Amino acid sequence: MIFGSVERLEAQMRKPSIWFKLHIDAYLLMLLLVLMAVGLMVIYSAGGQSMDLGTRQIIRLSVAVFVMLALAQINPENYRRWAYPIYVIGTLMLVAVLLVGVVGKGAQRWIDLGFMRFQPSEIMKLIVPIAAAHFLASDALPARVGKVILAFVLILIPTLLIARQPDLGTSLLIAASGVFVIFLAGVSWKLIAAGAVALAGFIPVLWFYLMRDYQRQRVLTLFDPERDPLGSGYHIIQSTIAIGSGGISGKGWLQGTQSQLEFLPERHTDFIFAVFSEEFGLTGVILLLLLYLLIVFRGLYIAANAQTTFGSLLAGSITLTFFVYVFVNIGMVSGILPVVGVPLPLVSYGGTSMVTLLAGFGILMGIHTHRRMII
Amino acid sequence: MAARKRITIRDRQAEAALFYRRAVVALLAVFAMLALLVSNLYKLQVTRHEDFNTRSNDNRIRVLPVAPNRGLIYDRNGILLADNRPVYSLELVPEEIDDLTATVTSLAEMLAISEERQQKFLEQSRVSRRFKKIPLLENLTEQEVALISVSQHQYPGIYVEARLKRYYPFGDALTHAVGYVAKINKRDLENLDKAGKLANYKATRDIGKQGLERYYEDVLHGTVGYQEVEVNNRGRITRTVAFEPPVPGSDLRLSLDIQLQLKAQELLTGMRGAVVALDPRDGSVLALVSAPSYDPNPFVQGISGKAYRALLNSDDRPLINRTTQGQYPPASTVKPLLALLALNEGVVTPETRVWDPGWFRIEGVKRKYRDWKKWGHGWVDLYSAIEQSCNIYFFDAATKLGIDKIDEFASQFGFGEYTGIDIREESAGVQPSRSWKRARHGQPWYLGDTVNIGIGQGYWTATPLQLAHAIGIMARHGDNFTPRMVQSIQTDSGNIQLPPDQRPPVQLKKDTYWDEAIEGMRRVNHSEHGTARKAFADTSYVSAGKSGTAQVFSLKQDEEYDAEKLNKRKHDNAMFVAFAPLNNPQIVVAVAIENQGGGSSNAAPIARAVIDHYVETTGFESILPIGIPTP
Known part of the structure; x- marks a missing residue:
């Protein structure tokens, strides 16, 4: 059994550890902390060896960890109970963003609340899988076709609203988080095949009607970065140079010339993986991927052992979405995916997405540790 | 539930x-x-690691050329003639400045930079390579440097750069000898490119344009060095990875004596003319003065168009190097050479006497060729013909010799050819011959032309350097040499002595002919009828000389020369050649002065003064140094 046995868990439950009482999954926490430490090291290097960025990142991480631990205290039953109301509120906020949102970096993503800026699409990353999981888990699985289609609509509304902002990365992640719920809910392979065909049919629509010029440019650049080496191709050329020049063992911490000499753009945020690869080489990369794999593994373990189907679907979706971050980010930095704004989870410098990610893990811990004794 | x-x-x-x-x-x-x-x-x-590693290095490593220091130039006594001095310039990197125009305006106000200069800078900043420093103001004074340093923090992207620039401490005294360097221009770049030397000049700003600076450019320049630096994405240097220092250029040690040079220049004050002093033993140049001269230092710093035009359009033609480019009819100064030829060809003997009535006439031709002495010298022999510069004697000798023999003989003394001095600005003069006249004027050679050649006029022109060279050969009884400015090249690995360039000597049938012609020249300076006896009265040494007075303006038949009436520019040129001491000649001097009248009264005193100065400061070697074989 890959994901362990329920019996062992039940045995653990009868004599809960201190961690269990605190609703903390120590294993997950440890992996996340190691990842954050790695992230801080790379940020220090990418930020021109100044403690500036590192300090700010530590503050943010502390906030995010606090959020995670706070959410871990919440019984997942509550999410289920409030799933629809918060979905509606979240969707309305997305509409509000499009109407009155603040424009930044060519996209309309924020609502200015006066004292802070607020990005509703981030919360939707959690609300969508909660709503989808609740919707599908409310009936016996595998879900019927009609229900699956409705679930799709549920996912598609926020996805399209976010795509309009435009924020391709987030809308993709949200769509993925919903689709994972549907997949994990055991939708039949036939339907999956049909969905895949539909998606293929949707690509031209996406290309010609939904994508903006700069987004198309990014996709084209993927296939031939050299066609515009100083424009849209610059990021990807410099990052592949950074990664490739790292070799097997890397140039050493703080020794990456591509990043230290600032050839690499956005090196402490979305392109931090290039810095890491340059300085730690393929060896470091494999260890990092192993770390991510362990987190995914732990997430799926929690999902598989959740007491409720809702819990399983939600935990599974959160975990797989986390991996999508990793895959999309590394894929884009290493030049096999187009450049979309997806950070390397818990390593990239940056605020909101990190809080969402750790909040997700908080939910995961909550699912794992809030158990009812089953006779 | x-x-x-x-x-x-x-x-x-x-x-x-x-x-x-x-x-x-x-x-x-x-x-x-x-x-x-x-x-x-x-x-x-x-x-693909190798590939990306290379590209990563390409990204970060930039190779910057480092200019070598130019070799210095010293006179024979080690006095510095061409120095490198640090100059400061205000340079801006446009990419590092937010509002370039505002910064330039503000700096211009502070340092009083002309509108023209500002515009030029802004133009340059638009076309120049990114992150390159562009000079806004050059040759900053100490005060300006201080002023900039104080307020530098207010202006990011401005730099005070120190660079070595050529400086000629003796100003206009050596312009025509040492020459000067100036900014490399487009044509220089093309030439360097053609010669495959462009890489070596990557960091160099100035190049030799004239004189020794030009001739010895390759020696003086040195080899460019390289600094491998790591740069960031904005082109700013973050550290030096490797440094290959440039090899400085070699120093030049001249044979020229700056004291003698200054003396000669002083003697030419207010005149247009040239003085050349050589050591005929090896051809080394002791002084090379062309007057008027000009200060080369403005050329190094970039002379203004106005100042340059003033030099270019000056009636005195200061830009011309009269020593090597001034083509003067040698006039009577070549009479000793013709005497030599006449002796060698058996046309005359020292005892041959010619009657001088004051004029000469070719048989069957009406035209009279006049002597400078209206009533004639009476009976003259070889010695007195040279001593008193009798035209009639040499009209007669020349017509007897014929142009072909004169041409062939004069060519052996270097007339009509480049002397090969280490200065490129040189003219070959004209050594007329039948073929030359046909080619140049499309006319056959007439006997009348030969008559004029007999007194060094007609078509015959020579530079003062050629005259000194020819008389030097004569002084050393036919030993030939190439005039040369540079004695040795001083490199890091030691001195390279330049061996004297041996040329085939001029050989006569009898060696006594030399003594006979030279005796005539001795009498010019030291006998009671010598034309230069006044100039050379009471010398501490025995010398030989010959004056010449060249007509610039040809007189009509039977017209008389009257200096008073003629425009100053049409006055005669004064020429004089001399060497000393008689028994072991060590200095030969040629003097040419434009429009000053007779050679013996105007040029001879200058030659005397130059030789005197040489004797006073250097002195003659009475015995040849041991180890050097006598010629």
Whole structure:
């Protein structure tokens, strides 16, 4: 059994550890902390060896960890109970963003609340899988076709609203988080095949009607970065140079010339993986991927052992979405995916997405540790 | 309760199993995607590592050329004639300045930079390479440097750059000898490119334009060095990776004596003319003065158009190097040479006497060729013909010799040819011959032309350097040499003595002919009828000389020369050649002065003063140094 046995868990439950009482999954926490430490090291290097960025990142991480631990205290039953109301509120906020949102970096993503800026699409990353999981888990699985289609609509509304902002990365992640719920809910392979065909049919629509010029440019650049080496191709050329020049063992911490000499753009945020690869080489990369794999593994373990189907679907979706971050980010930095704004989870410098990610893990811990004794 | 009930109704076990299967599928997908990432990363970091490593280095490593220091130039006594001095310039990097125009305006106000200069800078900043320093103001004074330093923090992207620039401490005294360097221009670049030397000049700003600076450019320049630096994405240097120092240019040690040079220049004050002093033993140049001269230092710093035009359009033609480019009719100064030829050809003997009535006439031709002495010298022999510069004697000798023999003989003394001095600005003069006249004027040679050649006029022109060279050969009884400015090249690995350039000597049938012609020249300076006896009265040494007075303006038949009436520019040129001491000649001097009248009264005193100065400061060697074979 890959994901362990329920019996062992039940045995653990009868004599809960201190961690269990605190609703903390120590294993997950440890992996996340190691990842954050790695992230801080790379940020220090990418930020021109100044403690500036590192300090700010530590503050943010502390906030995010606090959020995670706070959410871990919440019984997942509550999410289920409030799933629809918060979905509606979240969707309305997305509409509000499009109407009155603040424009930044060519996209309309924020609502200015006066004292802070607020990005509703981030919360939707959690609300969508909660709503989808609740919707599908409310009936016996595998879900019927009609229900699956409705679930799709549920996912598609926020996805399209976010795509309009435009924020391709987030809308993709949200769509993925919903689709994972549907997949994990055991939708039949036939339907999956049909969905895949539909998606293929949707690509031209996406290309010609939904994508903006700069987004198309990014996709084209993927296939031939050299066609515009100083424009849209610059990021990807410099990052592949950074990664490739790292070799097997890397140039050493703080020794990456591509990043230290600032050839690499956005090196402490979305392109931090290039810095890491340059300085730690393929060896470091494999260890990092192993770390991510362990987190995914732990997430799926929690999902598989959740007491409720809702819990399983939600935990599974959160975990797989986390991996999508990793895959999309590394894929884009290493030049096999187009450049979309997806950070390397818990390593990239940056605020909101990190809080969402750790909040997700908080939910995961909550699912794992809030158990009812089953006779 | 209801919820619990539904769960119990639904097959939780089956749902869990379904989820479990899907989770395993998902995990397999995760593995597949990780494999995809890793295989791609393997391709980048292992398979194509070399390629990316090279590109990474290309990104960060930039090779910057470092200019070598130019070799210095010293006179024979080690006095510095061409120095490198640090100059400061205000330079701006436009990319580092937010509002370039505002910064320039503000700096212009502070340092009083002209509008023209500002515009030029702004133009240059638009076309220049990114992150390159562009000079706004050059040759900053100490005060300006201080002023900039104080307020530098207010202006990011401005720099005070120190650079070595050529400086000629003796100003206009050596312009025509040492020459000067100036900014490399487009034509220089083309020439360097053609010669394959462009790489060596990557960091060099100035190049030799004239004189020795030009001739010895390759020696003086040195070899460019390289600094391998690491740069960031904005082109700013972050550190030096490797440094290959430039090899400085070699120093030049001249044979020229700056004291003698200054003396000669002083003697020419207010005149247009030239003085050349050589050591005929090896051809080394002791003084090379062309007057008027000009200060070369403005050329180094970039002379203004106005100042340059003033030099270019000056009636005194200061830009011309009269020593090597001034083509003067040698006039009577070549009479000793013709005497030599006449002796050698048996046309005359020292005892041959010619009657001088004051004029000469070719048989059957009406035209009279006049002597400078209206009533004639009476009976003259070879010695007195030279001593008193009798035209009639040499008209007669020339017509007897014929142009072909004169041409051939004069060519052996270097007339009509470049002397080969280490200065490129040189003219060959004209050594007329039948073929030359046909080619140049499309006319046959007439006997009348030969008559004029007999007194060094007609078509015959020579530079003062050629005259000194020819008389030097004569002084050393036919030993030939190449005039040369540079004695040795001082490199890091020691001095390279330049061996004297030996040329085939001029050989006469009898060596006594030399003594006979030279005796005539001795009498010019030291006998009671000598034309230069006044100039050379009471010398501490015995010398030989010959004056010449060249007509610039040809007189009509029977017209008389009257200096008073003629425009100053049409006055005669004064020429004089001399060497000393008679028994072992060590200095030969040629003097040419434009429009000053007679040679013996105007040029001879200058020659005397130059030789006197040489005797006073250097002195003659009475005995040849041991170890050097006598000629």
